[in-house]
Each structure stands twice: as structure tokens, then as C-alpha cells.
Amino acid sequence: MDAIVDPDGEPTPELRDWKPWFAAYDDPESPLVKRLAVVQQGIRRALDEAPAGTIRVLYLCAGEGRDLVPVLAEHPRRADVRARLIEFDPVIAQVARDRVSAAGLEAAIEVVTGDAGDPALFGDHVPADLLLLCGIFGNISEADIHHTVARAAHLTARGGTVIWTRHRHDPAVVLRIHDWFAEAGFADLWQSDAELPTTIFVAANRQEREPAAPPPSPDDQKLFTFIR
Template identity: 45%
Template structure:
């Protein structure tokens, strides 16, 4: 799979990915607004080209408060994200070319105020989705927002994903309409942050094509 080419659909007017990106950004803006004054920490797993966060931070009033780490394995996509951050003057955004599944890459920025898990739940097994959600209390500060995505084709795992978050101390604050053509969820962590277990793998990135998922809606 050429994951750089996969991102091209974001540039197509009214494509599913373009519409989903807009929804993610619309949820990210109030999440940034809602955090208390002062520094903000944001992490993005499997961040791709960073369009969700960078597209919001470019003109957000709190851009100066945010320190962010984007972790992306594909070097081409990571380079695009790094260039976009530099072009927007976002020197406090770090793009790491590395395996986003490894907990060590988040040590410097947890517990985070916002965690982005967009474009990944459609590319990993159900077991690894649940496992990744199980690590979220280690990634999140109290009151932190997790924004995640998952396609809604059969078998629709969005209800299960919501249940897995809610079993672990997260309140559902928003969920996209089932008829939207994609799933975007927002959960708020109500518990206390747990110590980050280093040296752990949260998931294996399989790819929707290997999972016999022929649509680009990861």
C-alpha cells in the first residue's frame, strides 16, 4: 500500500476522507478551546500527513500553547507533515518518523490533553483496537479528549469502540451520525492518568487491504 497516494483523496472535493477530515477538525477546535489556560500537550498516533491537527493549529488562537508530537512510520508522509508544520511556523510541533504503536514514543508528552487516533482503527484488528484503547488511560490527562475514526461498514465496530472506551473511564461527548459515511468519535477521560508502561506495543498496523477492507476509509 502506498500510504502517501492514499492521502490524495483528502484533496478531492466532497470525498469521504475530505468530509471526515472536516468533521475531525470541527471537533478538535472546541477540544482545544475547552482545556484550561496554559500549555497544552497533543499526541497523534499514525498521524499521516498531520492534516487534522496542522489544519486547525495554523490559525487557532491557542496555537502558541500547544506542544505536539505526531508519530508516523511512513517517511514520505512524515516529511510532508514536517514541511507543513514548518511552513505554518509551528516550531513546537514535532514529527517523529517511527512506529506509532510503541509506547516509548509518547513518553515526553504524556499525560496529554488531546489524543488523536484518526485513520488507524480501520487498519488494525478488533483485538488491537481494544488493546490500544486499554492504553489510553496511560496517554491521557484527566479531562483529556480522544478523537478517533473508524469506517461504519459491516461489521460496524463503532458501537464496540464506544463501549471499550466507556468501560475504561471515558465519557462519550460526540459521535457522528451513522449515515455520514464514516465514523468519528470523541471521548473525554474522567479518570486519573496511569503511569505509561514503556517498551509496550499497543497494536500491529495490518492495513485495511490485508484485512480485506477495500475502501480507503480507514
Template identity: 45%
Template sequence: MTRQDWVRWHDGYDEPGSSLKDRLDIVRRWAGTALDEGASQVVSLCAGQGRDLLPVLAAHPRRGQVRARLVELDERNAAAARSAAPEGVEVVCGDASVTDAYAGAVPADLVLACGIFGNITDDDIRRTVAVLPQLCAPGAMVIWTRGRHEPDLVPVICEWFEGHGFERVAAEGEGTEYGVGVHRYAGPPVALEPGARMFTFVR
């Protein structure tokens, strides 16, 4: 199996009309909505270069009131995110799949889980969804992505979220290559379990 180059993977964001660019635009729109609604604590799992959040936050009038932690394993991507991060954003080069990476940064009002669900097993998607309440403040928005190739798992993932205390806000991208899901956590506070692993990348 060829190892994925997660730096070059970002090149699709710079191609006008690419499905990855279209997905990015949707994620940014929803991140902006969360900030408009008052989100002040943000965490991003497998954040890459931070393109889902950083430009939105840098341009937002509430940027000085927001604290964020971006967790990314690839040192090159973490360095790129750090160089673009406005004040109040912490970029951690570490394993985003383990709950320890979020100690001191949760519960969050906005959780970004983009670029993950297409790279892990279905069982790990379910496990991650089950753990996400530990990262969420009541009312938190979770934005996640998954390719819509057949079999399209987006509707099923929505059901998994809704079985763990989340309410569906949107599921976008039907008929395209990429789906973007938005859920709001409607359950009670859940303590962070140290050392819990949510997923393992399979490519």
C-alpha cells in the same frame, strides 16, 4: 496483498465531497473544540501528514501555547508534516504503536487516533483503547475514526472506551462511510508503561 501507499492515501483529502474529506472536516472541528477548551499538550498517533491537526493549530489564537508530538512511520509523510508544522510541533518518524514514542509528550490534553482502527484487528483495537489512558491527562479528549461498513464496529468501540474510564462526547457519521468518535477521559492519571505495543497494522 497489495501494500498500501500511505502517501497516495492522503489524496482523498483533496477530493471535495469524498468521504475521507468529510471525515477530515469532522476531526478538525473537534480538534478545534479541544483547543478552544484549553488543550495545550497534543499527541497524534499514525499522524500521516498531520492534516487532522496542523491547519487547525496554525490558525488557532492559542497556537503559541500548544505543544504537540506527531508520530508517523512513513518517512515521506513525516517530512510533509514537518514542513507544515508550526512552532511547538515535533514530528517524530517512528513507530506509533509503541508507548515509547510518547515518552516526554504525555499526559496529553488531546489525543488523535485517526486512520488506525480500520487497519488493525478487533483485539488490537481493544488493546489500544485499554492503553490510551496512559497517554491522557484527566479530562483529555480523544478523537478516533473507524469506517462504518458492515458490521459497524463504532458502537462497540464506544463501549470499549467507556469500559476504560472514558465518557462519550460524540459518535458521528452514522449512515456514511466514516465514523468519528470523541471521548473524554474521566479516569485517574495512569503512568506510561515503557515498551508496550498497542497494535500492528494488518494492511
């Protein structure tokens, strides 16, 4: 992989251009479209089951917002939703913003261009009632997955839902992720059909505790870095 040099002189991996990846959403036969249906069903369920009042949503590495935006556009609780989508690529973030505007959801969804690993961007969207971690765990190290799941305990309200995805090429990793959610105080809520292709695994966990106290280490530590 090519390298670029950061301001401190350390070579860092060049960021992948994710723009072409989204074309698979336009192919009805693609596994990504099957994954989309599962994620959207999960978002709908989380909104259906959210208690009365404001529903805080935080979506890290949100891409074009293809999952959340259409669900919210048709959901009876949309006026209660305060969602923040964080996406690094400004062109992709603008696509998401355009989708939000086209759906008339500007009051409910804000798209922030930036590094979703940086907790400074989460603002008052945490603790979230719905935390979306879709399309992340296949692109970061296992240590960063573990760290992100542990930090999800601080980022999710009691009763809140985390929806996450990971391919199942190495099923042991998925089992470890389940264990890390349990350690962090989450119950298993649902998972996608094991008959789906191994490229697709979607699961949801529910936070059973009050958000954990911040860890003694600096709470502004980045959650993850993409390595693919």
C-alpha cells in the same frame, strides 16, 4: 500479500504504501474531505475547552498532518500547544514537517518518524490533553483496537480528549469500541452525524479519571500493528 522476512527470520506482512491514499484529501467530493471537516471541528473544540496552560497533543499515525496543522495555525491557543506527530513513512512524515514549517508552527509541533505503536516514542507528551487516533482502527485487529483503547487510559490526562475514527461497515465493532472506552474510564463526548456515508465515523471521548496506573504487564508493549 507479499511477505518480507524480519531479522529473526519470521515473515512479516509488507507495509502498505500509504502515500497515494492522501490524494483523496484533494478531491472536494471525497468522503475523506467530509471526515476531515469533522475531525478538525473536534480538534478545535478540544483546544477551545482545554484548561489554561500547556496543551499536550499526541497524534499516532499522523500522516501528512492535514487535520491538526491548519486548525492549530489559526487557533488562539497555538502558543500553548506542544504536539508530537508520529508517522512511520519517512516521505509522509517529511510532508507533515513541511506543512508544519509552512504554517510557522515549528515551536508547537514536532514530527517524529517511527512506529506509533511504540510507547517509547511518546516521551513527555503523555498524559496528553488531546490524543488523536485517526485512520488507525480500520487498519488493525479488533484485539489491537481494544488494547489501544485500554492503553489510552494511561496516555490521556483527566479531562483530556481522544478523537478516533473507524468506518461503519460493521457497526457492531463501533459499538464495542464505545464500550471499551467506557470500561477505560472515558465518557462519550460527541460523534459524527449518522447520515454521513458509512466510510465516515468520527467520535470523541473524554477521560474522566486520573490517568490509570500502568498495567502490571510490561508498559513498553506495542499498542498495535497495522494489518492492512
